[in-house]
Amino acid sequence: MENSGQEGYRFGAFFFAPDSLELFRDDVVVQLPVQSAKILEILLSNAGAMVSRDTIREAVWSDRYVDFDAGLNSEIKKIRRALGDDAGDPVFVETVPRRGYRFIAELQSGSSGRATGKVWFMAAAVFLIAALGSGVFWMLKENSTPTVTESPPSAYAEIGSPAYDAHLKGRVALRAQDFAAAEQYFLSAIEADPGFVHSYTGLARAAIARRSEGWHRIRRANDLVEKALEIEPKLVEARTMLAGIQLYYARRPSVAATLLEVLIDEGIDTADVFVTQAYQRTIRGDTDGAVESAERAYRSDPMSPTLNANYGWIFYKARRYTDAERLCKTSHDLAPDREFALECVIHVNHSQQDYAEAADYGLRLMALRGATAQEIATIRAIDDAAGREAAYWRWTANWLENEGAASVDALSSLGIAHAIVGDGDAAVRIFDQAFEKGGEAFLAFLAVDPRVDALRSHREFDRLAQLSRQPFEPDQLRLFD
Secondary structure, three states, X not given: OOOOOOOOEEEOOEEEEOOOOEXXXXXXXEOOOHHHHHHHHHHHHOOXXXXXXXXXXXXXXXXXXXXXXXXXXXXXHHHHXXXXXXXXXXXXXXXXXXXXXXXXXXXXOOOOXXXXXXXXXXXXXXXXXXXXXXXXXXXXXXXXXXXXXXXXXXOOOEOOOHHHHHHHHHHHHHHOOOHHHHHHHXXXXXXXXXXXXXXXXXXXXXXXXXXXXXXXXXXXHHHHHHHHHHHXXXXXXXXXXXXXXXXXXXXXXXXXXXXXXXXXHOOOOOHHHHHHHHHHHHHOOOHHHHHHHHHHHHOOOOOOHXXXXXXXXXXXXXXXXXXXXXXXXXXXXXXXXXXXXHHHHHHHHHHOOXXXXXXXXXXXXXXXXXXXXXXXXXXXXXXXXXXXXXXXXXXXXXXXXXXXXXXXXXXXXXXXXXXXXXXXXXXXXXXXXXXXXXXXXXXXXXOOXXXXXXXXXXXXXXXXXXXXXXXXXXXXXXXXX
């Protein structure tokens, strides 16, 4: 390798040479401006520790007058872009709100600089709806919420420890939407260190992704978040997740609003907080406020696929289709294999009656979901654009019924597909099943979401809309306290 034998920092597929301020990915030099490289060197030399904004100012900008805040934010974005990192779901550089930044990935043996320290993790922004993905095949045993048997000396694990290594693998598995593996890694991290707080929130996210269990997985996630807060009462990630559980699954937007307002009043300005607030305001009908909150999240990293998609969905729910299409297409361009953005583009095109483009993007989603070349070719051969799109929705309904049961909000997605093709009675029947089962985030949005516009004239729609505004209270269960 071109950088073999050099002193520097190795992490993942990257090598950083401090003497030359060069960043390599395997044998290839990654273009990084000198100012950005200097900041990356500071973060790497303090890996695992928070580096304050003032420390970076003194080291990089000295006494020269600049618009420091804007300049530092810009340089951090360049570093993330070079590393392929995502501010909404960081693997390398984590933002410590209003304070500074932390390099959170493990440095490989032989790296220069400090290789130990405390590490914080901030999990995926798609927040509960963006962690959405494919099926889960490994099942946690019953009553598997881990118990802390003794008071741990610290809520955070040392870099390089068995707990840290298992947790990092869990985060990578979450990003890859391999939720079964993620659960196993997080459980291993907790077994190695029962006080490692972020493995409880990681395990909660994996539990939420288990689509086939209905409200049972939400109860487990709620218990895990509460366990994290017992260990670290001020943990922002856990408090934000608690607000999300109240919003999407308990269907208590007022409770979620209060939890989020407390965080914001404390000066917590993470992307997760504002994305959750944006969806809360959407449910309450405050579309202008929702767009404002989504904008605040988006500004933290305009190149994040997750934040582009969430911002696009907020615009879609506000029926501002041009903006929604632009943002969701940007997200798709940045991460072509993520279904969250593709579904947004398809629904935006459908709402604009651009059936040809809806079908085109639908075929891309079909390919991701395992459609055969013959199935795709058959639909593509349909001359009429509306007929081509309708065929896509029929294929989607069939896929959801047979293979997509573990996908994101599978019953709700199936109800939407039937509504779009004009089978309102089937859609109502499926939504009733979803309400009875519980645990699908879409149900909180049903009254306001454009995806069910075709169902609004149905005689049962008002009843469904009313159900979407009622808190979810399974009999004899203390789910949300």
